[in-house]
Amino acid sequence: QPRLILMGRSPEPEKEPDWLIGLNSEAEIKRAILTRAGPSVTPQEVQAKFSRIRAGREIRRTIERISQAGSEVAYRSADVRDADAIRRTLAPLVDEYGPVTGLVHGAGVLADRNIEDKSDDDFAEVYGTKVGGLRSVLKAIGETSLKALVLFSSSTARFGRRGQVDYAAANEVLNKVAQAEAAEREGCRVVSVNWGPWDGGMVTPGLKTVFADERIEVIGMQSGAAYLLDEIAASEGPAEVLVLGPGSEIPQVGSPAVTGRNGADSTGNGVAASSFAELPTVxxxxxxxxxxxxxxxxxxxxxxxxxxxxxxxxxxxxxxxxxxxxxxxxxxxxxxxxxxxxxxxxxxxxxxxxxxxxxxxxxxxxxAELCSGGSNGRSVLHARAxxxxxAQAPQAGTATTPPGDLPALDQSIETIYAETLFHGPEMHGLLAVESCGDAGLVARCRVAPPPADWMEEPVRSRWIADPLALDSGLQAMIVWTSDRVGELSLPSRFTRYRQFVPAFPEGGARIVTDIREQTNGKVVSDIDWIAEDGSLLARLEGYESVVDSSLSKAFRQNRLDESAPTKA
Ligand SMILES: NC(=O)c1ccc[n+]([C@@H]2O[C@H](COP(=O)([O-])OP(=O)(O)OC[C@H]3O[C@@H](n4cnc5c(N)ncnc54)[C@H](OP(=O)(O)O)[C@@H]3O)[C@@H](O)[C@H]2O)c1
Missing domain, CATH: 3.10.129.10 (Hotdog Thioesterase)
Incomplete structure (x- = not known):
């Protein structure tokens, strides 16, 4: 059984005085506080005392329940924004029990106010608790090999919310820290959970009404906890997940232009929507x-x-x-x-x-969406476009002319498939990579065999957009990042794909990639597929690939592995 250390600002609870015994409701407790303090006490003082009593009871109850479940548990009082206090609090515990193996960062406060009314202190408190707090704890636990790092983020990070600019920013930083930590910490389940509203905690009855109006259902305490356990137990998964109560509608944000139900998720990679109203199945x-x-x-x-x-x-x-x-x-x-x-x-x-x-x-x-049943009967949204x-084919533009000074790539296609790409024989779509330089890459590819050669029960007898020719364009970008950045990459997003022919020609196509933007960890390119006569067959614009140093290990594991862990 794990040993758990709970931390918060509330003082470590003491034994309650006799006059509180048997008093449970807020009104009863406040009346008793008033009676004992006399008429000079202010309502704020009564409220503060009541909050301390309630926090003490919650801590005691939580400790009791965890102990009954068989784990050792201790509570320590420290402000997560105070890095020294966190270090001083944790150090003796680590000396006594050994290194920390799991961390759940759930500290958070709200100071909801419109942006023009926000003070610097409001921002510092909300942002500092989440972001500074995480930094303090990670620093205090040091270079330990964590098995689980769980951050409590919020759906506000995805969709925004009036009065919560600080809270949205702080939670989105947690999401991105999770991405970075996931890349660094091998063998550790790192996940930032963008929770929608729970049926408790900081969600007041007033807030619940706001969510109900937006058709966002609250997450039950039991089912939310069960979900979290599943998520931690899974040996892998996206570093950011979005979780809403069952039956919730995902709020509309920005694109796409279609104003149908669901709309689009906001930005971010690897977001799993665990609850959404599904479209009709085709x-x-x-x-x-x-x-x-x-x-x-x-x-x-x-x-x-x-x-x-x-x-x-x-x-x-x-x-x-x-x-x-x-x-x-x-x-x-x-x-x-x-x-x-x-x-x-x-x-x-x-x-x-x-x-x-x-x-x-x-x-x-x-x-259109690709979904699956998911574990525990939950639906999982895998992809959307x-x-x-x-009625008519779109007008084809002019194909990109690659810069004349692109150097030849001194690698045979056999070496590229053996040493750089993970793709097996059926996915060997690239025939040759002719040249590769900072501005882009030129390659040649073949087309896929008929659908019936690749799968049982094909949905059509001919391809709509040739999956092997298309995949070859993406493979070409892996070759480019490997050659130019020294790291491998995987697709994260396509902004716009246009196809100017009903089918790719049997003879295959020339692929010309044009690098538009290269930032830390991300490359954005345009990819053209060009016919032998120079006409443009298709163009992919704004293709984002994520460059990630941890991919080289995963790419090497390109044989089906019976011992690879399965998701819990
Ligand atoms: N409830 C929801 O619907 C919901 C939705 C989305 C995300 N979340 C996130 O989930 C987390 C927990 O929310 P909750 O609803 O359980 O809120 P809550 O009941 O207000 O609990 C917040 C917790 O954070 C601790 N905390 C706050 N500031 C701290 C500090 N400076 N140092 C140490 N501990 C601190 C509090 O303990 P002390 O008061 O003792 O310091 C308390 O235990 C938060 O990060 C929140 O953003 C909640």
Whole structure:
């Protein structure tokens, strides 16, 4: 059983005086405080005393319940913003019990006020408790090998909330610290949970009404706790998850232009939405490496992962299905929230769902989603995109001309597949990488065999957007980051994909990548697929790949591994 140390600012609780025995309701306790203190006591003093009594009782009750469950537990009083106090408090405990192996950072306060009314002190208290607090505790526990690092963030970090600019910023910083820590701490489950409102804690009855009006349901105390245990027990998963009460609607933020239900999530990588109102299902498939053979050639970290290009293909089919007569034009804002990952000997049942088409000029926009049942019966939203359909093919622009001075890449394609890319034989779409320099890369690729060669029960007899040609463009960007940044990368987001032909030509295509932006950890590029005659077949704009030093180990584990841990 674990030993637990609970910390808060409240003093360590003492034995209650006799006059409090048997008093339970707020009114009874406050009346007793008034009677004992006399008429000179102010309402603020009564409230402060009452809060201390309530906090002491909560701490005592929590300690009792944890002890009854069989764990050793201690409470220590310290302000998490005071790094010295945290160090002084933790040091003797570490000396006595050994290093800290798990940390849950849940300290948080609110000071809700419109931005123009916020004082510096309000901001410092709210931000300092979350961000400074985490820094103090991580510093105090030192270079220990944590097995779990759990940060309590808030759905406000994703969607914002009036009066909570400080709280939103602080929680979003926690999300990003989680991303950074996850990359650094091998073997540690790092997760920042963006909680929606709980049925308790800082959610007052007034706030509950606000959430109810927004159709956001509260998270039950039991089910929230059970969810957290599942999340910690999972050996892997995204570093940021968003959790709302069952039946909640995900608030609308920014794009996409479609104003259907659900809308888009805000920015961020690897967000799993654990509760959302689902769109009507178009088709379902059970995925494993036998029914979908290509998956065995797309293995990262010992597990088969559905390629983003296949996700795009299926979302396109989902959108076309209910709109006969329209043709596929492209996809806007494809986001992968949570990979479809299949362990050896496991299957996953996935659903492709699509909303009604919304008209925008000559185009029709359809929000399509890829979902699965998830563990414990919860639905998991894996990916979402706005699929663009139209009666006519879009006008093709001019293909990008690669800079003439791109140096040749001195590596054969066999070496690239053996040493850089993780892709197995079925996914060997690149035929050659001709040149690679700071400005971009030029390669040649082939197209995928017919769908029936890659999977049982294909949804169509021909591809909509060729998944191998598309994936080859993404593979080309891994080659680029490997060559130019010295690190590997994976896709995180596509802003806009447009396809100017109904199908890719059998002879394959030339791929030209154009680097638009390169910042720490992220590369944004445009990718063109160009036919032999120089015409533009397709263009992917704003393709974001995340560069991550931890990927080299996962890329090396590109065979299905029976011993790879499965998600709890
Ligand atoms: N309740 C929700 O619906 C909800 C939703 C989203 C996110 N969250 C997040 O979940 C966490 C817990 O929320 P809650 O609803 O349980 O709130 P709560 O009941 O107000 O509890 C906040 C906790 O933080 C501690 N704390 C505050 N400032 C501290 C400081 N400077 N040093 C040490 N401890 C400090 C408090 O203990 P002391 O008072 O003894 O210091 C208390 O234990 C927060 O981070 C919150 O942002 C909650």
């Amino acid at each position: 088709f379902e498939r059970t995925i494993n490496t036998e029914t979908h053979q290509f998956m065995a050639s797309h293995v990262i970290g010992g597990r088969a992962v559905l390629p983003a290009a296949m996700t795009l293909e299926w979302l396109a089919h989902g959108a076309l299905h209910g709109n006969p007569g329209l043709r596929f034009v492209g996809v806007d804002d494809l986001r992968v929230f949570k990979g479809v990952v299949v362990h050896p000997d496991e299957s996953m049942r996935v659903r492709i769902c699509a909303d009604k088409a919304q008209e925008r000029g000559d185009e029709f926009l359809v929000v 706005v699929v663009v359909l139209a």
